[in-house]
Amino acid sequence: MSDSAPADEWPLFEVFVRGKRGLNHVHxxxxxxxxxxxxxxxxxxxxxxxxxxxSIWVVRASAITASSPDEKDPFFAPSGDKVYxxxxxxxxxxxxxxx
Amino acid sequence: MxxxxxxxxxxxxxxxxxxxxxxxxxxxxxxxxxVDTALPVGIDQDDLALYCQMLGDDALVAAQRLxxxxxAAPELEEEMALANIALDLLGQARLLLARAGQVDGSxxxxxxxxxxxxxxxxxxxxxxxxxxGDFAHAVVRLLVLSAWRLALFTRLADTADPVLAAVAAxxxxxxxxxxxxxxxxxxxxxxxxPESRDRMTAALDxxxxxxxxxxxxxxxxxxxxxxxxxxxPAGVRAEVGEVVARVLVAATLEVPPAVPVPExxxxxxxxxxxxxxxxxxxxxxxxxxxxxxx
Amino acid sequence: xxxxxxxxxxxxxxxxxxxxxxxxxAAHQRIEPRDWMPEGYRSTLVRQIAQHAHSEIIGMQPExxxxxxxxxxxxxxxxxxxVQDEAGHGLYLxxxxxxxxxxxxxxxxxxxxxxxxYSSIFNYPTLxxxxxxxxxxxxxxxxxxxxxxxxxxxxxxxARAMVRVCKEESFHQRQGYELLLQMMAGTPAQRTMVQDAVxxxxxxxxxxxxxxxxxxxxxxxxxxxxxKRDTNDELRQKFVDMSVPQAVALGVTLPDxxxxxxxxxxHHDFGAVDWAEFKxxxxxxxxxxxxxxxxxxxxxEEGAWVREAAAAYAAKHQGTGQGDDR
Numbered sequence: 056m057s058d059s060a061p062a063d064e065w066p067l068f069e070v071f072v073r074g075k076r077g078l079n080h081v082h083x084x085x086x087x088x089x090x091x092x093x094x095x096x097x098x099x100x101x102x103x104x105x106x107x108x109x110s111i112w113v114v115r116a117s118a119i120t121a122s123s124p125d126e127k128d129p130f131f132a133p134s135g136d137k138v139y140x141x142x143x144x145x146x147x148x149x150x151x152x153x154x
Numbered sequence: 155m156x157x158x159x160x161x162x163x164x165x166x167x168x169x170x171x172x173x174x175x176x177x178x179x180x181x182x183x184x185x186x187x188x189v190d191t192a193l194p195v196g197i198d199q200d201d202l203a204l205y206c207q208m209l210g211d212d213a214l215v216a217a218q219r220l221x222x223x224x225x226a227a228p229e230l231e232e233e234m235a236l237a238n239i240a241l242d243l244l245g246q247a248r249l250l251l252a253r254a255g256q257v258d259g260s261x262x263x264x265x266x267x268x269x270x271x272x273x274x275x276x277x278x279x280x281x282x283x284x285x286x287g288d289f290a291h292a293v294v295r296l297l298v299l300s301a302w303r304l305a306l307f308t309r310l311a312d313t314a315d316p317v318l319a320a321v322a323a324x325x326x327x328x329x330x331x332x333x334x335x336x337x338x339x340x341x342x343x344x345x346x347x348p349e350s351r352d353r354m355t356a357a358l359d360x361x362x363x364x365x366x367x368x369x370x371x372x373x374x375x376x377x378x379x380x381x382x383x384x385x386x387p388a389g390v391r392a393e394v395g396e397v398v399a400r401v402l403v404a405a406t407l408e409v410p411p412a413v414p415v416p417e418x419x420x421x422x423x424x425x426x427x428x429x430x431x432x433x434x435x436x437x438x439x440x441x442x443x444x445x446x447x448x
Numbered sequence: 449x450x451x452x453x454x455x456x457x458x459x460x461x462x463x464x465x466x467x468x469x470x471x472x473x474a475a476h477q478r479i480e481p482r483d484w485m486p487e488g489y490r491s492t493l494v495r496q497i498a499q500h501a502h503s504e505i506i507g508m509q510p511e512x513x514x515x516x517x518x519x520x521x522x523x524x525x526x527x528x529x530x531v532q533d534e535a536g537h538g539l540y541l542x543x544x545x546x547x548x549x550x551x552x553x554x555x556x557x558x559x560x561x562x563x564x565x566y567s568s569i570f571n572y573p574t575l576x577x578x579x580x581x582x583x584x585x586x587x588x589x590x591x592x593x594x595x596x597x598x599x600x601x602x603x604x605x606x607a608r609a610m611v612r613v614c615k616e617e618s619f620h621q622r623q624g625y626e627l628l629l630q631m632m633a634g635t636p637a638q639r640t641m642v643q644d645a646v647x648x649x650x651x652x653x654x655x656x657x658x659x660x661x662x663x664x665x666x667x668x669x670x671x672x673x674x675x676k677r678d679t680n681d682e683l684r685q686k687f688v689d690m691s692v693p694q695a696v697a698l699g700v701t702l703p704d705x706x707x708x709x710x711x712x713x714x715h716h717d718f719g720a721v722d723w724a725e726f727k728x729x730x731x732x733x734x735x736x737x738x739x740x741x742x743x744x745x746x747x748x749e750e751g752a753w754v755r756e757a758a759a760a761y762a763a764k765h766q767g768t769g770q771g772d773d774r
Contacts, residue, residue: 214521218516221515221516221524221528222516224508224512224515224528224531225508225509225512225531225743225744225747226743226746226747226750227747227751228747228750228751228752228754228755229751229754229755230505230535230538230539230542231539232751232754233508233532233535234532234535234536234539237528237529237531237532237535238532240528241525241528241529241532244521244524244525244528245525247521248521248522248525251521264521265520265521268521269519269520288750289751289754341761342757342758342761342762343754343757343758345761345764345765346756346757346758346760346761347753347756347757347760349753349756349757350753350754350756350757350760353753435516435517436516436517438517439514439517439518439519439577440519440520443519443634443635443637443638445634445635446519446631446634446635446637446638447630447633447634448518448519448520448522448523448577448627448630448631448634
């Protein structure tokens with residue numbers, strides 16, 4: 056967790072699931088958890104609905120280093136190697152016409 | 155919808171069996187597929203039916219309390235977890251209450267037991283029915299109840315009634331998961347912040363006095379246990395006490411002294427007013443439409 | 449061959465980036481989080497995905513209100529699994545939004561402060577157990593019409609989340625319809641309950657597709673970006689055409705005297721939606737707006753000490769107890 060995060064905020068974990076034997080682990084999404092152990096169990100609840108026999112990896116999003124094949128990423132330039140998380144909050148227009 | 159251009163193709167192949175993992179009617183029947191449903195010879199049927207109600211009511215009432223946590227969990231990930239546990243317990247309750255209706259010869263189904271009995275006829279232990287408190291209370295109650303129920307179910311796996319044995323075998327895996335969940339949270343709340351520690355201590359103060367009843371032997375349990383058809387709860391006291399104490403110590407919490415074992419109360423149908431209130435709500439729709447099917 | 453240092457390499461110009469982005473959209477390629485994207489694309493997506501996620505989470509409440517009272521244990525289990533799925537859908541979608549550089553905690557804050565919206569449909573109350581079935585049939589049915597095209601959204605993480613959501617959502621619709629079939633085969637009181645619920649939910653369901661195309665200025669840009677695949681009116685028409693035969697099979701009447709098959713158009717004509725009501729509910733005038741948000745706020749705020757405790761424990765025990773599930 057970054058130093059500035061509020062005390063009740065949990066870090067982001069990326070989740071990888073091996074759906075069945077013979078397949079690679081595949082990135083399926085992310086979740087928030089206080090630590091690795093909790094992340095693993097929440098991943099099981101969320102992404103496999105406790106389907107036995109699958110394998111799950113969780114990794115802190117902040118620990119992932121990504122390639123930048125195109126070098127066309129000025130928006131993310133300051134934190135370009137963190138593929139999954141960009142902690143700066145992007146302002147969202149509050150006025151919402153519909154969903 | 156095509157799966158050709160998304161990475162879930164591999165996961166999706168399991169969809170044909172997805173039905174088994176959902177809370178649909180068929181999943182529950184499938185849980186007992188191939189199990190001999192004949193009544194065990196030489197076992198008192200009324201006793202066995204009451205015993206199924208006891209274990210079924212524990213699960214049903216505990217599930218109903220967990221369901222009351224829906225949309226109120228401390229984080230969305232915990233919504234998922236609490237719902238899973240409630241679904242497991244609901245599943246156990248359905249199988250056990252349905253079995254009660256087979257065994258006592260009344261032909262009553264699970265819903266007749268759940269919706270048409272009054273509080274006086276419910277046989278759950280009182281710890282299951284006490285109203286919800288904060289998340290610490292939910293965790294402590296789940297820790298005690300799941301450790302206790304797991305100890306019972308482990309021993310029931312070779313009980314005289316094949317249906318009860320099958321329910322216990324399936325349920326043991328679920329309960330081990332529930333206990334693990336409660337352990338993880340006990341550690342984090344006990345050894346977390348001063349506030350969480352205070353709340354855990356307060357929750358223990360609330361829950362602990364009610365733990366004595368878990369080990370009180372009802373005459374039905376005593377008679378069936380003699381015939382190898384039930385577990386005498388007095389016999390699991392040491393194990394459950396040790397498991398819970400070990401967790402509390404690891405969580406840097408003080409282990410309260412063991413409480414005396416009273417006469418059975420909930421098992422005898424003697425409950426606090428909170429159970430009646432809970433059932434009044436739970437049964438309201440079903441009782442308003444006695445002729446209806448859902 | 450020596451690599452040229454990155455610093456001296458030419459940065460692409462804004463025009464080049466835009467051209468590249470436009471070419472990718474034109475080629476029906478997916479945009480992924482690392483790709484350059486116009487700010488409008490990003491902010492539109494964040495808003496759309498966040499609202500969608502909020503809708504799933506707030507949407508747990510109207511049906512969740514019947515969890516404790518479901519009239520059979522089977523229905524209780526089905527409903528509980530469904531409400532749980534909605535929490536899961538919310539999580540998938542928040543995860544997709546977070547790839548765009550926002551934090552779930554910030555989005556939650558915006559929701560509970562009323563600064564970000566969710567689908568208005570959830571500001572209507574659930575009055576009887578039949579509402580559970582009708583929400584499954586009509587509300588989830590409308591959601592599916594809206595969502596299936598989003599599985600082809602140009603933004604990869606959103607499209608992938610929608611694949612998962614849609615698979616589970618179609619389950620929910622069948623469950624809801626099955627409950628209604630059962631109730632219609634039951635007592636007169638049950639049939640009355642179903643018709644009453646249909647009367648109350650039909651028009652709000654039509655509103656789920658948003659204002660008419662003429663009043664939906666963002667639609668064209670969203671379609672050009674591949675964020676939206678069909679217009680509001682197209683989807684609404686599709687939903688009406690789907691629902692009419694289902695209503696007939698169920699034996700209920702849809703509360704619209706103008707509803708009629710138009711052979712020339714090959715579609716059903718239907719009456720005018722009360723957009724004044726829509727605006728009123730969207731802007732907070734629905735029966736349950738305040739209650740829905742305040743319940744979400746209470747859960748979040750009352751959970752703060754739990755989240756803090758887990759974070760404090762993790763800080764104390766860093767590097768221990770890591771799972772290895774390979």
